[in-house]
Amino acid sequence: MKRGRPNLKHVSVIAACVAGFVLLGHFAATKLIDTQRARQLHNLNDIALRRAETVVDNGRTALDEMAGYLTAGCDPSVLQALRLQVYQRSSIKDVRLINRDGTVLCSAFSETLEFDKGWVQRRDMLPSADGKTLLFRVDQFNGTALGIVKDISEQRSLVTIISLSAYVFDLLPEELRDHGAISLALNNGHLLASSRRGGPGGLRQGAYAAASARYPFETSINVEAQALHGWNTDCYWPIIASSVGLGILFGSLLATIMFRPISPVAELDNALASGAFKPYFLPTFDLRSGAIVGCEVLARWIKADGTVMPPLTFIPLAESSGRIEPLTWRIIEQALAELRSVLKQDRSFVVSFNVMPRHMVSDDFVSRLRAIAIAMRVSPRQIALEVTERDAFPDLAKAAAVVAELRGRGFSVALDDVGIGHNGLSQIHALGANVLKIDKFFIDSMGCGGAGRTTVEMLVRLAAEMKMSVVAEGIETEDQRRALIQCGVSEGQGYLRSPPLPAADFKAILAQQQAERESEVASAPMTAQVA
Numbered sequence: 224m225k226r227g228r229p230n231l232k233h234v235s236v237i238a239a240c241v242a243g244f245v246l247l248g249h250f251a252a253t254k255l256i257d258t259q260r261a262r263q264l265h266n267l268n269d270i271a272l273r274r275a276e277t278v279v280d281n282g283r284t285a286l287d288e289m290a291g292y293l294t295a296g297c298d299p300s301v302l303q304a305l306r307l308q309v310y311q312r313s314s315i316k317d318v319r320l321i322n323r324d325g326t327v328l329c330s331a332f333s334e335t336l337e338f339d340k341g342w343v344q345r346r347d348m349l350p351s352a353d354g355k356t357l358l359f360r361v362d363q364f365n366g367t368a369l370g371i372v373k374d375i376s377e378q379r380s381l382v383t384i385i386s387l388s389a390y391v392f393d394l395l396p397e398e399l400r401d402h403g404a405i406s407l408a409l410n411n412g413h414l415l416a417s418s419r420r421g422g423p424g425g426l427r428q429g430a431y432a433a434a435s436a437r438y439p440f441e442t443s444i445n446v447e448a449q450a451l452h453g454w455n456t457d458c459y460w461p462i463i464a465s466s467v468g469l470g471i472l473f474g475s476l477l478a479t480i481m482f483r484p485i486s487p488v489a490e491l492d493n494a495l496a497s498g499a500f501k502p503y504f505l506p507t508f509d510l511r512s513g514a515i516v517g518c519e520v521l522a523r524w525i526k527a528d529g530t531v532m533p534p535l536t537f538i539p540l541a542e543s544s545g546r547i548e549p550l551t552w553r554i555i556e557q558a559l560a561e562l563r564s565v566l567k568q569d570r571s572f573v574v575s576f577n578v579m580p581r582h583m584v585s586d587d588f589v590s591r592l593r594a595i596a597i598a599m600r601v602s603p604r605q606i607a608l609e610v611t612e613r614d615a616f617p618d619l620a621k622a623a624a625v626v627a628e629l630r631g632r633g634f635s636v637a638l639d640d641v642g643i644g645h646n647g648l649s650q651i652h653a654l655g656a657n658v659l660k661i662d663k664f665f666i667d668s669m670g671c672g673g674a675g676r677t678t679v680e681m682l683v684r685l686a687a688e689m690k691m692s693v694v695a696e697g698i699e700t701e702d703q704r705r706a707l708i709q710c711g712v713s714e715g716q717g718y719l720r721s722p723p724l725p726a727a728d729f730k731a732i733l734a735q736q737q738a739e740r741e742s743e744v745a746s747a748p749m750t751a752q753v754a
Contacts, residue, residue: 232478232481232482233475233478233482236474236477236478236481236482237470237471237474237475237478238474239474240470240471240473240474240477241466241467241470241471241474242470243470244466244467244469244470244473245463245466245467245470247466248462248463248465248466248467249463249466251462251466252458252459252462252463253459255458255462256455256456256458256459259455259458260451260454260455261431263455264431264444264446265431265433267394267395267405267444268405268431268432268433268442268443268444269433270394271391271392271394271405271407271442271444272433272435272441272442274391274392275387275391275392275407275435275438275440275442276435276437276438278314278369278385278387278391279358279369279371279385279438281312281314281315281385282314282315282369282371282383282385283356283371283373285308285311285312285315285318285383286356286371286373286381286383287373288308289304289305289308289318289381290373290375290381297320297328297329301320301329302329302331305318305319305320305329305330305331306318306331306332308331308383309331309332314385314386314388315383315384315385315386316335316368316384316385316386317330317331317332317335317383317384318330318331318381318382318383318384319331319381319382319383319384320379320380320381320382321372321379321380321381321382322378322379322380323345323374323377323378323379323380324344324345325342325343325344325345325348326342327342328379335384338363338364338365339361339362339363340362340363340364341362342361343359343360343370345357345372347359347411348370348372349409349410349411349439350439351437351438351439352436352437352438353437355373355374356371356372356373356438357371357372357373358370358371358372358409358438358439358440359372359409360409360413360414360415361384366386367387367414367415367416368384368385368386368387369384369385369387369415370382370383370384370385371383371385387407387415387416388416391416392405392406392407392416392417392418392442393405393418394418395418395444395446396454398450398453398454398455399446399450399451399454400418402446402447402449402450402451403419403444403445403446403447403450403451404417404418404419404444404445405417405418405442405443405444406418406419406442406443406444406445407440407441407442408440408441408443409439409440410434410439410440410441411439415440431443431444432444487540488540488544488546491537491540491541491544491546492546494524494537495546495549495550495553498553499524499525499526499527500522500523500524500525500550500553500554501522501523501524501525501557501725501726502520502521502522502523502554502557502558502561502726503520503521503522503523503723503724503725503729504518504519504520504521504558504562504723504724504725504726504729505518505519505520505521505716505721505722505723505724506518506716506720506721506724506729506732507519507573507575507694507714507715507716508714508715508716508720508721509713509714510695510698510704510707510708510712510713510714510715511708511713513720514736514740515720515721515732515733515736516571516572516573516714517572517573517574517575517607517714518562518574518575518729519574519575519576519577519609519716520554520555520558520574520575520576520577521534521577521723522534522537522538522550522554523723523725524536524537542579547579547582548579548582548585551576551577551578551579551582552591552595554576555576555592555595556595556599558574558576558726559574559595559596559599559601559606560599561726561730562574562726562730563599563600563601565730565733566601566602566605567600568737570602570604570605572605573604573605573606573607573635574605574606574607575606575607575608575609575635575637576606576607576608576609577609577610577611577639578608578609578610579610579611580610580611580615580616580617580622581616581617583608583610583622583625584616584617584618584621584622584625588625589625589628589629589632592606592608592629592634593632602633603632603633603634604633604634604635606634606635607634607635607636607637607657607658608629608634608635608636608637609636609637609638609639609658609660610636610637610638610639610654610656611639611640615650616650616654619650619653619654622654623653623654623655626654626655626656627655630655630657635657635658636654636655636656636657636658637656637657637658637659637660637694638651638654638656638658638659638660639660639662640660640662641659641660641661641662641682651685651689652689656691657691657692658691658692658693658694659682659685659686659689659691659692659693659694660693660694660695660696661679661682661693661694661695661696661712662696662697663696663697663717665678665679665682666679666695666696666697666698666703666707666717667697667703669703669706669707676706676710679695679707679710679712680710680711683710683711683712687711692713692714693711693712693713693714694712694714694715694716695707695712695714695715695716695717696715696716696717697716697717698715698716698717698718698719698720699717699718699719700719701719703717703719704719
């Protein structure tokens, strides 16, 4: 099951990334497609506008040519000239001579006048940018045409009737041809031509429009919304497929980073930052009475799930990584805070802390320890420092000076693991420590042929000669306790009395011990009276 959980987490992260990238890809593809559609339709509309302008330009050119040789009347030569222009230009349906008020005087083909449904007055004609050309719509029974007017005198004007063929605006792609229209309309809203029969009615109106800078008209492209939505979408699915691939790649990388096993040192740092290290208290007890007279503080790592990690799982790493010093200070402060009431109530109660040799000889060690004791309102005589003989001091002379300073300030110094280290009696003598702690190895071997007992007796004599007190470690049986008493050891530690305990449990034992002591004191006079 444990192996499946990271896999499920990986899959969840990858799926979330894929969903996110697909969503982004959808928006990107939609934006790209919309941009491409707009650009293409604008280009088509510009082409349509230019074609319309070209048609009008041809009509104007015809007017300019005819204006130079037409007479004022409608004699046969004039009509012949007008017909010639119609023959020469396929887009011109008719050429007419009109009065300035707009009434028609004559036509190249007079029969075309019968097709007119109406004729506009001059006031309804729209001026071009040059101010010399007027445009208007010509409504005829067979469709709509464009009228172009040019004045040739103060009384007369010449008009060309232009046919706007649908092919001029037949520019829409095949997918939109049946669902859209390109239209040409005058600025007054009159529709001139459309690529769709019936005009752009029912379509998405004015989706793309462009006005001419020279003539009073504009072209526009109108497309059914549904047809426009489905057009030019070839790039959509390739973009989505790319988004899926990118989502899988990014999700895999992210999941690898997120669920990468944390390094032991980083995990140690996280535990320090979160306060996961807690002090546990190993009682120091009187071997004869069993009374707890002090304790040794041990660090325990409490995991998030409540698992208690023993020192061997993290102390070596803390030492090698340089985290042992902040860990030690943290444990000292927490332990003194937890036992403040106990230390205040019993001034003879001693709390000991394990300190690495190189930490104890660091420059600010003594001053910082004093500052903590003052802040916690704890007497230095209630604090002991244990340094192990397993590790050599980098500078024995400096270590002796620090021990002397500590003892001068009232602190006690204990030499731990005596007898199994690589240093001899010279280090024990040189350091000048207060307490000598006999390692569990010798306690366990006291019943094995007497060798362990002999060593213990020798260490007790050595301690007496050097005016040091002795504490035995790792006492587990009654036989060991009795043997130690016979060897002259008065205090010890071990599971025979209690294992290391969290603060609440340790203070509960002390409270029980105090209650029993008070009960004995209270019952002593009564016993004496009965006797």
